[in-house]
Amino acid sequence: MNLPDWIDELCDALDLDAEVDEALVLDLARVAAHNVVRPAAPISTFLLGLAAGRQGAGPEELEELAGRARALAEAWDRPAGATAAEDEDVEVPDDSAVDHSGDARELEDA
Numbered sequence: 001m002n003l004p005d006w007i008d009e010l011c012d013a014l015d016l017d018a019e020v021d022e023a024l025v026l027d028l029a030r031v032a033a034h035n036v037v038r039p040a041a042p043i044s045t046f047l048l049g050l051a052a053g054r055q056g057a058g059p060e061e062l063e064e065l066a067g068r069a070r071a072l073a074e075a076w077d078r079p080a081g082a083t084a085a086e087d088e089d090v091e092v093p094d095d096s097a098v099d100h101s102g103d104a105r106e107l108e109d110a
Helices: 003-013 022-035 040-055 059-074 084-088 103-109
Strands: none
Touching: 003 022, 022 040, 022 059, 040 059
């Protein structure tokens, strides 16, 4: 399966009727990962999609939103003395012992 097939199947699974400019999304993810910190990539693309959806953005508006996000990432300054390698060492807490079985319910109630 290739990326366009995955996108089509995922849109079907999420009940979305959308055309995806994967190059635009992947470009934002790449710039955010390299200029900010690696975990910024999926968060940036998620927020781009959220903003586009809330604004009912068409292709031109989506490009403008992505351009703003990319410009922010390109201009992002790391803390003094930080290197790219330091940014990538983001620790994720181990919560494997935590019971998350009720988490989905809490989100539905919110």
